[in-house]
Amino acid sequence: MRSVMGSPAIGHAEGNNVHLVPSRANTIQNLRTNTWLRIKLGDPEKLPSVKNDLEALFSKVTATTEKAQKLAGDRTRNKAQQHMAAHELAVQLSSDLRRHAQIFGKKANELKDDGQAVADEILGPRDQYGYLQSEIRGWIRDQIKTPEGMQKVSNAYKVDLQVASTIYSSPSFLMDMTDQLHSNMRLKAVELFAPSGFKLLNEGVELADKVQNYERVVGDVHSSYYSHEVVEAAQASRVEV
Incomplete structure (x- = not known):
């Protein structure tokens, strides 16, 4: 198909003088x-x-x-x-x-x-704190049964390295947490206590996505x-x- 002037019309397979497609x-x-x-x-x-x-x-x-x-x-x-x-x-x-x-x-x-x-x-398990972290896991299991207790856990792990480390390094089932909640809290712990690691992780995830x-x-x-x-x-x- 050609225009009245003899040039390829818009949409023609060969294009026009501005765009080939x-x-x-x-x-x-x-x-x-x-x-x-x-x-x-x-x-x-x-x-x-x-x-x-x-x-x-x-x-x-x-x-x-x-x-x-x-x-x-x-x-x-x-x-x-x-x-x-x-x-x-x-x-x-x-x-x-x-x-x-x-x-x-x-x-x-x-x-x-x-x-x-x-x-x-920074947040990985430490052999010397094994007993303490076991106690913290028990405390978390008891607290997350109620909204008020869950708030206590949320407040504690954001300021206490041992609580943050326990959440980060322990399997979710040992604290009666859902996988999603555990994942979110682990990531927040990294952001708060290992900001340089958090920055690297974020950049890696962003780059992999692109x-x-x-x-x-x-x-x-x-x-x-x-x-x-x-x-x-x-x-x-x-x-x-």
Whole structure:
């Protein structure tokens, strides 16, 4: 389908002079916007361990996307060549995104392990306090039977290292706690008594969560840079000389 002026109409497989894939114009715009990239790939300010790598990746994504968009108006190439060139850009950027995802995934695990180690060092069990912690567990079991007692436990573990350590290092069933309550209290204990470990854990969890988005961003790159239909047709008709 062509417009009355003879140029490809909006929605045509070969695109137009502004976008090779007009239906994905919004995606192209997103890939050129740091705000969107921070949401999808990670906020450098919240992920200081990989801040420089993230900022460099953002620059690569925005620059490559700008180049891919400009191909639509490149008069030195026909439409098939434009799409083939955009496909090559997408392949290169996808490789870079996947490489960073792998690196960041490993870094996320390291951050969580380091944070856990800090928390364990401060809140982990101590042989010399075994009897005391056994007594504390018994006290917790008795107290959490009532709302008033639960409040006493909540107040105590936030200021007393031994109570916090007991909750952190003891299985939930030994204190008659639900797993969810135990998990929440353990995390709060880490935040209060091992803030550096808490920071590392948070960053690791945040980074691991963002890594899950990288393959979807790869999909956005390929779907918005070029038409699969045009590239497949061009590749099928290509003659090696």
